[in-house]
Amino acid sequence: MKIIKVDVDVLNNLFDKFDADKSGWLEKIDFELLIEDLAISLELDKTNVEFKNFKKEYLDMWEQVKNKADLNKDGKISREEFIIHNQKIFEENLKASKETMNNINEFIDD
Ligand SMILES: [Ca+2]
Numbered sequence: 125m126k127i128i129k130v131d132v133d134v135l136n137n138l139f140d141k142f143d144a145d146k147s148g149w150l151e152k153i154d155f156e157l158l159i160e161d162l163a164i165s166l167e168l169d170k171t172n173v174e175f176k177n178f179k180k181e182y183l184d185m186w187e188q189v190k191n192k193a194d195l196n197k198d199g200k201i202s203r204e205e206f207i208i209h210n211q212k213i214f215e216e217n218l219k220a221s222k223e224t225m226n227n228i229n230e231f232i233d234d
Pocket residue numbers: 193194195196197198199200201202205
């Protein structure tokens with residue numbers, strides 16, 4: 125049986141992509157830059173209400189991720205914190221899938 129593990133190389137690449145200003149940390153500014161770039165590439169009007177709402181939701185998401193991943197509470201996510209956070213999510217998802225499988229298994233058994 126092959127044991128699935130989270131791919132650290134993929135997480136490192138993701139971190140580099142999210143780190144829009146290449147500071148070595150993930151901060152709110154990175155998410156702002158990403159969303160601004162997205163608006164430009166999609167040729168969206170940045171004053172558009174829908175875009176503003178989308179941006180707000182996106183930045184709220186950053187706050188939620190930050191609250192969970194920023195282990196030393198310095199307001200930014202280091203590469204290590206990013207990898208730990210994603211490994212945790214991966215393991216939680218794996219555990220949830222396993223439980224679902226077990227439930228289905230038991231259900232069919234009965
Ligand atoms: Ca931190």
